[in-house]
Amino acid sequence: MTQQLELTNLHVSIEEKEILKGISLSVKPGEIHAIMGPNGSGKSTTAATLAGHPTYSVTSGDMLLDGESLLEKSPDERAQMGLFLAFQYPVEVPGVKVQNFLRHAHQARFADEPKKLFAKVIDFRKHLKALAAELQINPELLTRGLNEGFSGGEKKQLEILQMAVLEPKYAILDETDSGLDIDAIKKVSAGVVKVAKKHGTGVLVITHYKRILEFLKPGFVHVMVKGKIVKNGGPELVDTLEAEGYKDWVGEEN
Numbered sequence: 001m002t003q004q005l006e007l008t009n010l011h012v013s014i015e016e017k018e019i020l021k022g023i024s025l026s027v028k029p030g031e032i033h034a035i036m037g038p039n040g041s042g043k044s045t046t047a048a049t050l051a052g053h054p055t056y057s058v059t060s061g062d063m064l065l066d067g068e069s070l071l072e073k074s075p076d077e078r079a080q081m082g083l084f085l086a087f088q089y090p091v092e093v094p095g096v097k098v099q100n101f102l103r104h105a106h107q108a109r110f111a112d113e114p115k116k117l118f119a120k121v122i123d124f125r126k127h128l129k130a131l132a133a134e135l136q137i138n139p140e141l142l143t144r145g146l147n148e149g150f151s152g153g154e155k156k157q158l159e160i161l162q163m164a165v166l167e168p169k170y171a172i173l174d175e176t177d178s179g180l181d182i183d184a185i186k187k188v189s190a191g192v193v194k195v196a197k198k199h200g201t202g203v204l205v206i207t208h209y210k211r212i213l214e215f216l217k218p219g220f221v222h223v224m225v226k227g228k229i230v231k232n233g234g235p236e237l238v239d240t241l242e243a244e245g246y247k248d249w250v251g252e253e254n
């Protein structure tokens with residue numbers, strides 16, 4: 001069995017409309033991949049389909065995590081298999097404290113691995129504080145309501161803390177840079193790299209800006225246009241796209 005997150009000729013429709021028209025790519029542990037592409041090309045659809053969002057139906061092709069198909073798995077089962085997704089717009093849940101939310105997420109992730117679980121709440125909290133310190137995240141956030149009144153940067157830091165708690169095999173980050181200033185992007189990127197190194201996580205970052213990629217330094221870049229991957233390359237592709245845009249694939253009107 002090859003260790004990788006693999007999309008094989010994935011076709012996805014919303015209602016009757018085909019959005020993804022055959023996406024193939026594979027991410028191996030420890031690799032950082034970027035999907036770039038103009039608005040509406042299907043990047044978030046790819047992330048939501050991986051997450052198991054019910055709106056998106058896979059009409060053909062497959063998604064495999066270390067050889068096992070994700071198609072029949074619930075979102076919780078996917079998380080338990082080691083898949084992590086961070087979305088563009090994190091939800092606010094005022095009544096639920098961050099540290100309790102993360103404890104439940106941790107228990108669900110490691111339900112089948114009792115050795116990873118903490119018997120006492122206090123021990124989980126110590127672990128969580130240590131992770132927050134490693135990522136230079138303000139510990140006061142841990143006792144606040146989930147994302148309640150968080151700044152854009154704090155929401156994204158919390159996503160990275162969640163990633164650190166869940167120790168994913170593969171992480172998908174959709175527009176994690178949107179709405180962040182450059183210092184926040186630096187901090188979040190440094191956190192992603194740190195967590196990914198520690199756990200050998202394969203990372204797929206989705207963005208239409210170059211900025212976050214300067215810090216994440218992906219080894220693999222895929223260009224998505226109109227539901228297809230139109231080009232695969234290395235880091236140099238980021239500069240080409242920044243200079244020339246997507247006009248070769250979408251036509252001059254864009």
Ligand code: ADP
Binds near residue numbers: 040042055
């Ligand atoms: P990107 O993230 O690359 O900007 P999306 O994956 O969000 O693109 O969208 C791809 C296409 O799918 C767009 O044409 C968009 O309007 C359509 N789409 C995405 N989500 C939905 C939805 N829930 N209902 C209907 N159309 C959708």
Ligand code: MG
Binds near residue numbers: 043044045175
């Ligand atoms: Mg999107």
